[in-house]
Amino acid sequence: MADLNELSAQEIGRRLRLARENAGIRQDDAAQVIGMSRPTLVSIEKGARRVRIQELQTLARHYGISVNALLRREAVHTDLVPRFRKLRETEDKDTAEAVQLFNNLIKADVELENVLGIERRRNYPPEHGVNEGDVIALAEQHAQDLRDWLGLGPGPIADIFSVIELGLGIRLYQRRLSSKSKVAGLFTYEEAVGACIFLNANHPLPRRIQSAAHEIGHFYGTRQSPEVLEEDEKFLSREERYANAFGRAFLTPAASFSESFRQLKEITGKTTRRLIILLAHQYNISRQACGLRLEELGLAKKGTWAWFEKNGGITDKDVREVLGEMTDRRDPAKGDADRLLSHRMSLMAHAAWKRELMSEGQLAELLNVGRVELRDIIDQIELEESETDDLLKLPD
Incomplete structure (x- = not known):
């Protein structure tokens, strides 16, 4: 964990602001918790006034986050939740659930990569605007352009999920939401973490494939704007009509x-x-x-x-x-979604623990799992590795 004095007042203030916004807490309420005026809290969040350790501890408790998570050097502090809140006039519980899970997955994924020194390769084409011309014809052309750029050929795409993760280097998460959730997919882009797509793993494979292609459309044409795709989407805006047409053309040229x-x-x-x-x-x-x-x-x-x-x-x-x-x-993504942690996240958590880069407590908090469940995952991987070690001792 970084010392309080190792981070600038501006960086600490930024992290506190994001933690407050992610928790859905107003500045007035947060200021009252630590017995100060709202303008003083604003000064702290802007970095004009350095927060004191007692204030930091109180705010962290109120925001539902540990001081360690706030100050850790490799910690990822994104504004994903507030960005999605601004997207809609009213926030329904389905969207709130999906966005919070999406946010947690991205934070854990990026922080573990940072801790382990893993560099994710990006293969992003330039963003193309969608403001001019016939939006359907534009989407058809853009979809074909991206297929050509990726070298996919003219026929069906065998595995669109591999195209997303390996071909483009986009972060892809497929996890289950509540059974009645109307959310089919999410897309967001932020330079610090890159492009990210979330798919509702409750949906059958053909539906997730279509949702994935739709989100690729947002990545290609409207990258700077976060997006929520619902089951009964009406595709009223120009951007949504573009992404919908792009998805169809990408899958079925x-x-x-x-x-x-x-x-x-x-x-x-x-x-x-x-x-x-x-x-x-x-x-x-x-x-x-x-x-x-x-x-x-x-x-x-x-x-x-x-x-x-x-x-x-x-x-x-x-x-x-x-x-x-x-x-x-x-x-296989459906089976992976049934696990408490994905296979990749489990392997990274185990590696961070084994190299003594993060403690069990830090990992459990980051991954939003209980310490007992995390220990079970670590023990299982440890057992598998010990069996592999024994195998390597066999004579050639």
Whole structure:
């Protein structure tokens, strides 16, 4: 932990302001807790007046954070929660839950990387504006430009999550939210931590793939603005219509998607349930997204998907009858989301503990887990490593 005098008054003030904002506490209330006026607290947060240790301890308790976490050199202090609050006139509990979890994941991820000396590679294309021209045509062109820039080729994307994390170097978190949450995805960008995407792991794989492509659209076209994607999003703003169109075009490029459709329709003679099932499976998208994309590209009549819905839909049973064993796709991110900590976060926590860079207490606070649960994770990895060590002792 850094000594109080090792950090500038401005840096301590900034960290205190962010901790207060993240806790949702007003300046008047915080000032009252330490028995001072609001202008004095403002002076502390601006760095004009250095905070005293007793004041720091009292404020930290009130904000629900330890003094250690406030002063630790590698600690990450972001303003993610307040940025999302400014995004909406009213903050619903679903958004608040998702943003707080997102914020906690980013802070823990970045701080552990800093502690361990891990450098995350960024491969960001320049941000492209969306203020001029036909927004749908612009999104189609930008999606194709990014595919070309990444060298993805014309066909379906096999693993969009790897494209996000490895191809672009964006931080990606897939974790479960409360069962009734309407949040599908989040996006934010801050220079200190980079671009970050959150996906609701409760959603089925095709839905998360679509949400991921949508958030890539925000990364490419409106990077400086945080974004919340909901299940029933209306896509009213220009930025949302752009991201929605970008996502469709990124996953189903007009030329290759049209050719795949043509090859199937030459056999079926018309747009059938089986055709949509096969095409959706090929491009890793939902049946609904497939049907609507066909309409958008003029490959199927307007109202085709609505007709299917009115006439029994295209059910999971239909899919299983067509695809058989191929119906169940591997979804390792879903399993990882069921863990208390992701595999990567668990490994970093263990490494920080083993190298004596952070204590169990510091790690438990950073990761928002109990010390008993953290100890179980560390012990499990320790056991696995000891077994590996024994294996390495075997003769060649």
